[in-house]
Structures are given as structure tokens and as C-alpha cells.
Amino acid sequence: MTDLLWYQGYSATTPQLAIWLGLGDGTFNTASATSYSSLTGYTPYFADFNGDGKTDILWDKIDSNGRTQGQRQLWLSKGDGTFATSTNVGGQDGTLSGYRAHIGDFNGDGLADILWVQETGGSVAQLGGDGSGGATNGSSSGSSSGARVLWAGKGDGSFTVITNFAGQNGTVVGYAAILGDFNGDGKTDILWDSRSGTDTRSTGTRVLWLSDGAAPDLVTAITTGIGANVAVTYKPLTSSAVYTKDNTAVDPQLDLQGPMFVVSRVDSANGIGGTVSSTYAYVGAKADQSGRGFLGFRQMVVTDLQTNIVSTTTYRQDYPYTFLASSETKKLGTATLNSTTNTYGSTALGGTRYQVFLTQSQASSADLDGSALPTATSTYQ
Template identity: 30%
Template structure:
């Protein structure tokens, strides 16, 4: 049975997009844009930013969903409680579509996700510090005019409870971290140079549970996988993971699926629809259970986050052709609930800011 065609539908909010029927996923920006370990999400400097659920804009310990309209520049947040959309406020409209959301994270340590933007045409960068759907500060960051520099990850690399920015140069393979304090770049150390450009940063997560973000790599031609366990800009371990030679296996998300405070890896097979999780302990794959198989390849994973606040990562799906959306609430590799969310049939609406750069070809 397909979990996309069964289970419960959530109730449509009365104020949801009254003039639209819409949506879709990707990572994007406007002018000015990790993992589900649940802790009490308050302004607590002892918490690593990775302890805050992915895209938790109101600080309630539950992930929310950030949308951007790719043709009119509207930005909107779904404030979530499990599979229920509580509210769907518009943040703002910015019609300069050159601005792309390149990540979300808690940059000022207040327990609420903020939005990082980059303009890939002129190299300008901007940070929105957020309080639910309110932009409390919109700050221009340092310009990075060489557009070969790409933001490939957001995570808390020094464990200070504030998100940092991981950059990779697309032509020379240099890697650099901006250590952040709000909108201030404290330091910008080079980590390493990896001239093999087939190796891609897939995402960041805390794989060894030390409260500091690590970096997950995949070679898109050979199937080699590697994790850098990090301490700020120092690589304390550069470990090869099992090779996955079938390049149809794509890493679709990073999250803590078994609530052990260590990130795990979600895989999706792009031709047969199999879904599998690597349960991780540092660089060791403890188990690799299959979740399910769904041959309808129009469904794409567009995010992982802790939507019900149980400390375990869940999986957000979007159908690229009909605009349906579905949420799997997870307990390790068990789907405890598969709920149809509000339909968003305008495919110009994209889910943005969930962090993984090399999921699928764009739809």
C-alpha cells in the first residue's frame, strides 16, 4: 500500500491562501534567507543550535514550513503542530527573484529559526532574524562577490548555540566556515581544499552527539560517502562511510530519527522509490532499515524536521505534479502517522530553507 494514498487528511485552516491552491520545494531567496533533537527550545545559550528543530520559527519545539513563490516573490510560513497547519502568515513580498533562500538556522541563539539569503548574481548576502513571521532584523552580511562561493550548509560548528555558515568554492574546492554571532561574522577560517568537485556537501548534522555540527559528503559519480566530524573549523575525524555505488540512491535528508541525539541519514532511490534510513553513531552505520517503497516518483522528500515535538525527525513530502503534500511522523524507521496536508496546487510555491543541496533534479 502507498502511504501517500492512505491515512488521514488534516483539516484545512480557514485562512489558508484564500486566493490560491498551491506549492512545491526547493531552496530560494528574496532581497534582503538540523535535525530533530527536541529540547526545551527557549533562549538558552547552553543549547547547540542543532538542538533546535529544523525551521522552528516560533520556538515551540516543533518544525514549521517555509514557502516562497518563485514568480511573485511572496514568502509564507506554515506554523505547524504535527500535521495541523495552525496559521500561515505571509512574511513579506520581494519581487527580486535573484535572491535565494540558502538556509535557515538560529543565528542569534533565541531558540527561533532565522532566514539566510544570497543573491547569486551580485554576491550580496542578507540575514533575517525572525520571531515567528516577524522580521525583527534584516541585516546585510559581508558581500561575497565571487559567485563561485556557494552556501552549502548551515550548522552550529562551535557549539555556542548559534548557527554558522559553511561555504564551498565551486571551481577550486576551497571550504570555509563563517562563525556567526547574529549577523556578525566573528571569524572565517578555511577548513580544507577538496579539488575533486564531484564531491558534494550534502548537508550538516551532529553525527556524534557532541553538540557541534558535522559535514556529510557524497561523491555523485563514484558513490563514495564521507563524514567530517568537526570542532569549529578543525576536522577531528575524516571517516569514509559505506560506499553506495548505485547513484540512483540519493541522500534526501538528515535528522535524528531514533532520538539518541545523533543525526541519521535518509536515503531515497530515484528510480524504484525505496526509502531507507542509516541509523548513525558517529561514522558508524548501526542499522539501515527500509521504511517503505512507493513507485510513484512524483513524490519528493522536501524536508525533515520534528513536527510533533517528540524528539524524532519526521519526513515532509511534496508531489511535484499535482501539488499534494504529506507528512510522515516517524519513530526510527516506523511511520506512526501518514497525513495529507493542505494541498498547494500552484507549483510555483516551493518549500525552501531545509538545507540539503543535492537532493533531486529540480522539478
């Protein structure tokens, strides 16, 4: 649930802070404001800096232009409206004076990174998730000289310093940074926009840096017990090559599309020096906002690249039958080779618990000439 943090601004002599925890019905558990003299001159940045799913706060002491003075405090959320505080963020106090902070995930590891842009002389630095936040060839009013440093997050709120950010020194002098995921791969990219004049208007010249590196924590290769190799390839749901979004969800359900990575291809050794390959595509991911979460895909399509046979499995997305296969069809071109349709039943066990079972399975197939063969129906009790 969304909470509220009330903060009496940067310029206050003694800042006041109050946290209201949401109750899930549009109301809040209100709390009185507390004075924090230690936060005088600080501005907050909100993100999950240690990957525990809770919103943390990085307090950065800034000057009148919104640039850091090199003093920071990190508050890690305890999940109850209170925080564990640290005044020595990664042992880096006093560094990057004159920079402005921008929050993003530049390496796609799910941890918050920080892009520091120096606006007075123009360097760029990044606090990253695991040190791989390189770039291949929100917004700041200043510009960069091109020098970069990477602060790599350890996932616990601390950071490691890595120099020579992406080897891109000197390429974006006089440009301002605009952050976003411009290619839908789940990593924060940088659009550098050339600025000029006292009002720093865009000149119309831009350079796009797409964050590189593979998505983390994905199995890409398997060696079986007999030495056979299996290679697994992934693509995000933002790729039309692997995913088609539905537009049929009714509240409280949502149709989903985002940078979630799914298997797009599997190549397996066939034991005689060749490879067996299959591609995968997905249709209609949904989520339930009332607490059931991800409901899976409506369909998964597997194409055997050796035979060109396409297998389409359709899944239930309604409770209590979520994730169960309702039908499977195999086709070669436009001809249907065989299909199976499943029917399910359920028995209430009390509360919201159900015992789900298969009641009927109906299988049909076709002869080599395309003529239909008898349908086989199995009933279960």
C-alpha cells in the first residue's frame, strides 16, 4: 500500500518530517511531525537501495542550485514507518560535490542506482547495482564534460567505487542527462540532450546510450549428466517477437506488458552432432490487484524448428483454476494435427480453499490426408 511522507522543505531551519502509513481504503494512520535538525539542507531521494522491497530514503545535502555538497545519510526502511540510519554512505562522504543525483536501474538487477551529473564542470558518476552498469553508444539542467565514475551497490545500502564508467569519456560535453527505459529491456538508459544559451534550451542534437549487459539471474546454459548441452535464450515481454498483450482485463485484473524476461528459444544437442531447437511466444499476461498477483499467460506457443509443428497451449486465468491448461492444439501450417480440451471442477474446502480436479478431457486428431479421426472423450470422477 502507498504511504505518505510529509517533509518541510530543504530551506527550513529545523526540518519537520511525518510519515502516514496507508490503510488500503484511502485513509491513513496519521502521525505528528518530528523535528530533525540533522536534516537541515538535505533533500530526499526515494528508492529501494538494498533490494528488500521496501522504500528507503537517501538524504543528500544540497546547495541552493540543488547540487550535492558531498554529505549524505541513508535511511533503510524497517517496514513499519521507521528506519535504520547511516551517516556514512559507502564511505563516500565529501565526494561528488557539485553533482546532482538521478535515480534509475542501469544494470537491470532490480536495485536502485544513482547517476550523478556534475553541472558546474560536467562529470558523470553512477552508483550502480552490481558494477556492470555500463552504457553503449530524469533530466538535468546542467551539462557534462564526459568524465565518469561508477559507484556499484552491494545490495545492502553500501557501495563500491569503480573508475572509468563505460569508457565513454569526453563524448557528451555540454549535454544534459534525461533518464528512461527507451528500449524496454528493464534497464535505465540515458538520452543526452545538447543544451545552449542561458535558458539551457535544447539544440536538437541528442545521443542515446542504451544500458548494456545481460539480464542477471537467468540460466543460459545447462549441461546434462551425460554431457549434452542446452542453450537458453531470453527476451523481455516488451519485444513483439515473443509477446502479444491482451486488452480484455476487467477490474481488479490488469493486462500486463513490461520488461519481464521469458524464454524465447531453447537449443539442445541431439546426441548425434546436431541441434534440436524450439522457439517460444506468449500471449495475454494478467495480474490480479486484489491480492492474487500474477495470473500467468493466457497462451504459450512453442514452434519446433525441425518439423515446423506449432503447439499452442491455452491456460485458465480465473480462480481457482489459475495456471491449468484448458486446451492444447498442434498445427502444421493451417492443418490441425490434434487438439485436446480439458474441463475442470472444484470442491470448496472452507474459506477460500478449493480442491481442483479434471472432470473431462476430449482429444481429437486428423489423418495424414487431413480427414478427422474419431474424438476420444475421457471422463473422471
